[in-house]
Amino acid sequence: MADYVQRKNHFNIGLIARIMGILILLNGIFMFTCLPFSFYFGDGDWWALTEAGLITVLSGGLIMFYGERKGYKKEIKKKDGYIIVSLGWTVMAFFGSLPYLFSLENPSLTNAYFETISGYSTTGASILTDIESVGKGILFWRSLTQWIGGMGIIVLAVAVLPFLGIGGMQLFVAEAPGISPDKLQPRIKETAKRLWWVYAGLTGIETILLMTGGMNFYDAINHALTTMATGGFSTYNDSAASMSPYIQYILIVFMILAGTNFTLNYFLFKRMFKAIWTNEEFRYYAGIIISASLAIGGVVAFSSDLTIEKSFRDALFQVVSIITTTGYVSADYTAWAPFATMIIFVLMFCGGMAGSTAGGVKIVRHIILFKNSFIELKRQLHPTAIIPVRFNKKAIKEGITFNVLAFIMAYLLIFGLGILVMSALGVDLMTSLGAVATSLGNIGPGIGTVGPVDNFAHLPDAAKWILSFLMLLGRLELFTVMIIFTPYFWSRF
Amino acid sequence: MADYVQRKNHFNIGLIARIMGILILLNGIFMFTCLPFSFYFGDGDWWALTEAGLITVLSGGLIMFYGERKGYKKEIKKKDGYIIVSLGWTVMAFFGSLPYLFSLENPSLTNAYFETISGYSTTGASILTDIESVGKGILFWRSLTQWIGGMGIIVLAVAVLPFLGIGGMQLFVAEAPGISPDKLQPRIKETAKRLWWVYAGLTGIETILLMTGGMNFYDAINHALTTMATGGFSTYNDSAASMSPYIQYILIVFMILAGTNFTLNYFLFKRMFKAIWTNEEFRYYAGIIISASLAIGGVVAFSSDLTIEKSFRDALFQVVSIITTTGYVSADYTAWAPFATMIIFVLMFCGGMAGSTAGGVKIVRHIILFKNSFIELKRQLHPTAIIPVRFNKKAIKEGITFNVLAFIMAYLLIFGLGILVMSALGVDLMTSLGAVATSLGNIGPGIGTVGPVDNFAHLPDAAKWILSFLMLLGRLELFTVMIIFTPYFWSRF
Ligand SMILES: [K+]
Ligand SMILES: [K+]
Numbered sequence: 001m002a003d004y005v006q007r008k009n010h011f012n013i014g015l016i017a018r019i020m021g022i023l024i025l026l027n028g029i030f031m032f033t034c035l036p037f038s039f040y041f042g043d044g045d046w047w048a049l050t051e052a053g054l055i056t057v058l059s060g061g062l063i064m065f066y067g068e069r070k071g072y073k074k075e076i077k078k079k080d081g082y083i084i085v086s087l088g089w090t091v092m093a094f095f096g097s098l099p100y101l102f103s104l105e106n107p108s109l110t111n112a113y114f115e116t117i118s119g120y121s122t123t124g125a126s127i128l129t130d131i132e133s134v135g136k137g138i139l140f141w142r143s144l145t146q147w148i149g150g151m152g153i154i155v156l157a158v159a160v161l162p163f164l165g166i167g168g169m170q171l172f173v174a175e176a177p178g179i180s181p182d183k184l185q186p187r188i189k190e191t192a193k194r195l196w197w198v199y200a201g202l203t204g205i206e207t208i209l210l211m212t213g214g215m216n217f218y219d220a221i222n223h224a225l226t227t228m229a230t231g232g233f234s235t236y237n238d239s240a241a242s243m244s245p246y247i248q249y250i251l252i253v254f255m256i257l258a259g260t261n262f263t264l265n266y267f268l269f270k271r272m273f274k275a276i277w278t279n280e281e282f283r284y285y286a287g288i289i290i291s292a293s294l295a296i297g298g299v300v301a302f303s304s305d306l307t308i309e310k311s312f313r314d315a316l317f318q319v320v321s322i323i324t325t326t327g328y329v330s331a332d333y334t335a336w337a338p339f340a341t342m343i344i345f346v347l348m349f350c351g352g353m354a355g356s357t358a359g360g361v362k363i364v365r366h367i368i369l370f371k372n373s374f375i376e377l378k379r380q381l382h383p384t385a386i387i388p389v390r391f392n393k394k395a396i397k398e399g400i401t402f403n404v405l406a407f408i409m410a411y412l413l414i415f416g417l418g419i420l421v422m423s424a425l426g427v428d429l430m431t432s433l434g435a436v437a438t439s440l441g442n443i444g445p446g447i448g449t450v451g452p453v454d455n456f457a458h459l460p461d462a463a464k465w466i467l468s469f470l471m472l473l474g475r476l477e478l479f480t481v482m483i484i485f486t487p488y489f490w491s492r493f
Numbered sequence: 494m495a496d497y498v499q500r501k502n503h504f505n506i507g508l509i510a511r512i513m514g515i516l517i518l519l520n521g522i523f524m525f526t527c528l529p530f531s532f533y534f535g536d537g538d539w540w541a542l543t544e545a546g547l548i549t550v551l552s553g554g555l556i557m558f559y560g561e562r563k564g565y566k567k568e569i570k571k572k573d574g575y576i577i578v579s580l581g582w583t584v585m586a587f588f589g590s591l592p593y594l595f596s597l598e599n600p601s602l603t604n605a606y607f608e609t610i611s612g613y614s615t616t617g618a619s620i621l622t623d624i625e626s627v628g629k630g631i632l633f634w635r636s637l638t639q640w641i642g643g644m645g646i647i648v649l650a651v652a653v654l655p656f657l658g659i660g661g662m663q664l665f666v667a668e669a670p671g672i673s674p675d676k677l678q679p680r681i682k683e684t685a686k687r688l689w690w691v692y693a694g695l696t697g698i699e700t701i702l703l704m705t706g707g708m709n710f711y712d713a714i715n716h717a718l719t720t721m722a723t724g725g726f727s728t729y730n731d732s733a734a735s736m737s738p739y740i741q742y743i744l745i746v747f748m749i750l751a752g753t754n755f756t757l758n759y760f761l762f763k764r765m766f767k768a769i770w771t772n773e774e775f776r777y778y779a780g781i782i783i784s785a786s787l788a789i790g791g792v793v794a795f796s797s798d799l800t801i802e803k804s805f806r807d808a809l810f811q812v813v814s815i816i817t818t819t820g821y822v823s824a825d826y827t828a829w830a831p832f833a834t835m836i837i838f839v840l841m842f843c844g845g846m847a848g849s850t851a852g853g854v855k856i857v858r859h860i861i862l863f864k865n866s867f868i869e870l871k872r873q874l875h876p877t878a879i880i881p882v883r884f885n886k887k888a889i890k891e892g893i894t895f896n897v898l899a900f901i902m903a904y905l906l907i908f909g910l911g912i913l914v915m916s917a918l919g920v921d922l923m924t925s926l927g928a929v930a931t932s933l934g935n936i937g938p939g940i941g942t943v944g945p946v947d948n949f950a951h952l953p954d955a956a957k958w959i960l961s962f963l964m965l966l967g968r969l970e971l972f973t974v975m976i977i978f979t980p981y982f983w984s985r986f
Contacts, residue, residue, distance in 0.1 A: 373906070
């Protein structure tokens with residue numbers, strides 16, 4: 001019991017403030033990296049970015065200073081962890097929306113916040129109706145919010161979520177070298193740093209490769225930032241639709257990498273190919289991508305007059321874009337035959353690998369769900385036998401299986417509740433289905449009037465706030481946020 | 494282990510044949526009860542019914558005789574149970590479709606089988622485009638298939654499913670007097686008989702009450718048969734839409750009773766009101782009906798020019814019709830404001846109480862799902878504490894909670910797979926959603942082109958067979974059927 005009981009000083013306010021302050025400060029510093037682009041392209045937004053950066057850096061500094069002054073214990077308790085993660089993302093997004101508020105014509109707080117949380121959560125749903133008319137400095141900030149969000153996700157996945165006991169995240173962590181799922185250890189810092197280098201390295205390599213395909217440096221770095229974060233913000237109005245096949249294939253490869261557990265990407269750098277290929281989750285990940293692409297490619301080739309190559313490329317691109325929850329658009333999948341559109345919609349509930357920057361349910365959870373369902377049938381015939389679910393050749397503790405099932409149920413409950421609330425706001429059924437699925441899964445494009453060639457600008461303000469909350473909920477693996485709304489979280493035990 | 498291991502004589506073929514024979518025989522006898530109506534109304538179908546009845550009685554007798562000749566052990570093993578239940582329903586539906594095949598113009602086996610399995614499964618989805626043009630004898634058979642199906646469900650719920658270990662059914666059975674959930678006992682026969690009397694008694698009372706509202710005897714008994722079975726076949730083309738408010742209120746009351754655990758209905762006859770009101774599942778059942786009706790009634794009253802009474806009556810009628818999975822239609826809910834339609838769609842996944850004739854997921858499972866989700870959040874903070882789910886003030890064994898979660902997941906997986914297959918057959922997304930949800934939940938009307946004022950005639954044949962299978966799957970609580978498709982069911986252990 002000792003690890004969560006905190007009688008006096010219920011929350012470690014000093015430490016929470018200090019960490020939040022540092023997060024805000026770092027975001028402010030990132031804002032200044034947009035200035036070179038703003039000056040180079042002469043978009044006139046340099047002052048907006050400077051103002052936003054100064055306010056953010058100063059606020060972050062003050063909050064950090066307040067935390068230092070107040071004093072704190074160095075040890076992070078579980079409850080503090082939930083607060084830091086949920087509040088951190090929420091508050092960061094308020095500061096992150098300043099560049100939009102200071103630069104866009106007629107910005108509303110709702111729209112600016114929606115765009116920012118869509119960035120930090122790596123969702124990529126946008127209220128911008130004409131992306132290419134926005135200043136290059138601001139657009140770089142937009143891409144950067146996703147890249148920062150992706151960095152946050154990596155540290156969450158390797159260090160924070162397993163420590164907070166979020167379903168299934170313990171599983172892949174046990175795979176990562178030098179990580180104990182039970183305690184927040186100093187060695188985890190090393191692991192997080194190593195994975196950040198992988199993340200930054202892949203972003204650099206992708207930028208260069210995109211430039212070899214003829215993309216200019218600005219567009220290349222923006223797309224690299226949002227690919228690796230599985231964010232999906234593009235600097236083009238039509239996303240990936242007008243890109244050359246070569247560039248589309250590069251995006252496909254890097255989306256796949258971004259949806260892969262970053263520990264496996266580290267193995268890739270280390271040329272430990274066997275460790276990648278024997279990973280059970282990776283095999284399913286590859287298997288789903290291949291089979292869904294073949295099925296959709298066949299349907300598209302058969303039902304349209306596109307070439308075979310273009311049909312299968314579009315299919316592969318969209319399958320990868322949706323399963324990794326990136327959300328780039330090379331083709332309007334809602335215009336495909338219903339069966340192909342349906343597969344894409346189902347894939348919205350799939351998600352990439354745990355430990356990647358992808359959102360959604362994650363493949364490992366589906367594996368456990370399916371295995372447990374089959375085993376449940378077996379248990380029915382042999383009620384006294386104890387048959388554990390096995391993953392990566394190891395038996396999984398029943399508590400984890402339980403947690404994974406509860407996670408998936410919570411995901412679907414929130415999905416159902418979400419579409420109920422959206423329809424209460426007068427949004428039609430198809431759009432509700434699409435908007436909620438894509439926000440909760442941090443994907444980006446949906447179906448209905450928020451399809452791949454639409455945007456979210458026309459939704460009522462209340463809907464935008466709800467979707468913003470769903471993006472946060474999805475990105476933080478639900479339970480991290482939900483637990484804060486329970487009475488026992490606020491009780492002293 | 495002793496209760497399921499059968500080394501030699503893997504299945505008890507003799508006993509299976511005997512029980513199947515009896516079931517078919519009884520169905521044949523029921524067919525003859527349609528003759529008086531056929532003669533009275535002079536619909537010209539008496540020979541079709543007689544032919545069908547004779548074939549069915551003779552076939553049943555032969556199969557029974559084969560079973561007797563082959564010899565059998567009296568003891569029913571679990572695996573035999575799954576076979577009897579699944580095969581019984583499937584084969585009964587083939588014989589039950591004979592009256593349609595012999596009487597309808599241009600009957601196809603697909604359509605006849607669809608209509609019959611829709612009857613026995615108490616779904617009520619229909620391929621008939623003009624119900625009132627069908628002979629009265631045949632229509633009575635149509636209603637009777639639902640009533641027979643309802644009888645089957647009651648015995649399944651109190652005796653068979655708990656014995657087969659189907660998720661959550663053990664829970665309500667523990668509530669039924671004189672029932673042990675562990676063994677198939679002789680006393681269960683008594684309980685089943687008692688509940689059948691309640692079922693038949695309520696059918697009789699409803700017939701009389703409907704006649705006091707001005708309905709003729711024929712229509713009254715047909716509607717009583719299909720109300721108590723939560724079947725929903727009507728003898729009118731427009732279902733309940735043109736009925737008087739008085740008659741609609743009678744239907745509402747009896748639909749609610751039909752969706753109530755029949756043990757509670759037995760308590761009602763015994764005037765044990767406290768035992769009803771303290772039942773946790775009943776309270777939620779009542780609570781959902783009231784709150785959903787108020788919400789929808791408000792929306793309809795506000796967004797249409799109907800009177801307040803009519804708005805709330807329509808809302809109450811459709812909420813009760815959908816939650817009890819009866820499927821009568823008093824108003825086209827797909828024409829309501831999106832929010833109201835959405836609530837109806839969500840209710841399709843709710844279902845009535847366990848131990849009633851209602852289909853769907855059942856309320857008890859939702860209660861356990863929700864409670865477990867909340868407790869899971871608690872477990873996250875207190876990972877070492879053991880916190881069981883409580884239902885009706887008792888702690889529930891973890892195995893049952895597990896089974897309930899697996900059931901709900903299987904339900905949703907089959908739902909997802911169902912819409913995928915439907916769209917592969919070229920059915921549009923809305924219709925797929927509606928048809929699969931309504932078939933799996935044994936409800937009747939859906940959304941899209943199988944909405945409350947449409948029928949299923951226009952669907953492709955393959956879709957009809959798939960929906961027929963889904964009706965069976967839903968009616969038999971999924972696992973009963975699914976287990977037969979697993980390899981270990983056919984292994985010797
Ligand atoms: K995304
Ligand atoms: K029904």
